[in-house]
Amino acid sequence: MRYTICLLLLFTAACSRAPKTANEVVAVRSAAIPPEPGDSAWDDAPEYAAKLIPQDLVEPRLMTPSTPEVRVRSVTNGSEIAFRIEWDDATQSDTPGPARMTDACAIQVPEKLEKDLPEPQMGQEGKRVQVTYWRADWQATVNGRGDTIRDIYPNATVDHYPFESKALEKGSEAEKEMARRYAPARALGNIRSGPRSQPVEDLVANGPGTLSPGPSLGAKGKGVHEKQGWAVVISRKLPEGLSPNQRTHMAFAVWQGAQQESGARKMRSGWVPLLWKGE
């Protein structure tokens, strides 16, 4: 009898540790969106393993497969939806530079709830997709990395920047204007690097090569790297028109910087059903 009880206890303990799994992404109700990947609220959501394939439809293609899958959990508070995306990547690549790519991931959702889905790879003409994109170097910046070349290359020596001239008053508009002259992308508001408040951005696309800034969906994010890989939380507004117990679809993409992956060179999934599980 004692032996049977011990076995039963062991079995119960094993069951409680094993993640609940699902054959689709299931967003479960949570009072609040958990901002950290380690929050216990994620334990209530079942895990879905989305298989990834190399992007091999348009050039440049990814010819060597890397990340085989992402493990996904989802919660919603009724207005926002969040995903915790985990994948194996022992190398933390979060420093940009020549031939230095950074780790990244993205989720994709059709802009409209309709039966005929857009093409799974970046949508198509007339059928836009919404993309929420997270990047490791942005995370490092949000975590406090500074905005100087020495924050990336600690041994860098800089003789002089024109905008640090003694003739320019520190913090003055004239100084900022001079700095903008030598950072044309920043001057145009294309903040691909540098100070930012969130490590994610809202984008839209209607086909490969068309990715561009989209209307704000209130995207937020947080990524944490541990030994085995990344755990990233991405949250955004619920897809428009989605009701409890209704489905839409989503897709995933992952870039491993150490494998020189960026842009079109990525691992991606096809469309995966996403269910908002009703109360």
Added chain:
Amino acid sequence: MARVYNWQLGREMSYWYPEARPQRQFAAVFDTNKCIACQTCTLACKTTWTSGKGQEYMLWNNVETKPYGSYPLAYDLKLLDMLNGQQWNGGKYEGQTIFESAPAGERVLGWRPEQQDYAYPNVGEDDCAGQVDHGEFLSLPHMNWFFYLARICNHCTYPACLASCPRGSIYKRPEDGIVLVDQGRCRGYQECVRGCPYKKVFFNPMTGTSEKCIACFPKIEQGIQPQCFVNCIGKIRLAGWISPPAKARPENPIDYLVHIRKVALPLFPQFGLEPNVYYIPPIHAPVSFNQQLFGPGAGEAMKTYRNAMNDPDMASLLCLFGSTEMVVSRFRRQGDQAVATDERGSELVRVPLREPIHVRPAADLKNQLVRINCP
């Protein structure tokens, strides 16, 4: 891929987009024989355009000592190796370009320099080719040699950077053929860095975008030559406009040197980009080396240049290099003077083919002085 005509190869070739030549094409001729590698051009560009954060390592203009110098390191040797030896048949290129030899899944045959490849802006500076060992105390002419190769973006007719960008962030301006990275659209994938065989696109880690030489387009738009041209103290450079060969005009300085006299040649035409910076090859370097860099016309170009002193029209044009800040649209020789005019035909400058020589005797009898040459 589309089929396009590349006159530098003497044949059609494959390219990612159909042929779309601009209304006119920015071009330049660099006379390598006059370059002293003072790097004034490099600094003129650096202070004007790349003094910002993340641009510290960038040299949109650089001068490298050939045969060893290269920036980034071995940019040329690496790709020549990847192309694995290709053949010319007279003026026709029978080998493969970087577009035609693109591996599966790629748009062009390319590679991406590592960070340390940018750490040696002129490795082998002033190093001669060949070893002297115990011989060759002084046997001429030039068994051992080097020369200086000044480089900017070639604003190619078929840019590999433009073809490589999967999101169309690079464009070639229809009004002047200048190739630019749209800083509002670039997402920093570095495909252009990988694709450009001349490695003249650079990734800026502080803006997260790629940047490149803009041919000083705000100056070009006003008819003024770029910074690296007007600051060149060796007067090796001339900016202007090149016509397709069938429309070459002898009064156009670039057409005259490139198409009519064929003394100025493209850099690595075999890559297939139809680059628009043309070089008068160094006349003291081996023909075989010049042919590898500048194509099969190098030997004839060297002969033509050597004879320039007996060739008054050619000499007059060479005298106009560095003689005016403005873009020279037309030139003519008037007796022993070279005359440069702008697009409207207004005279820009007039220079003598030979400066008058004044000899001052060492002994000044009038003032009872002996003149010496003071440094």
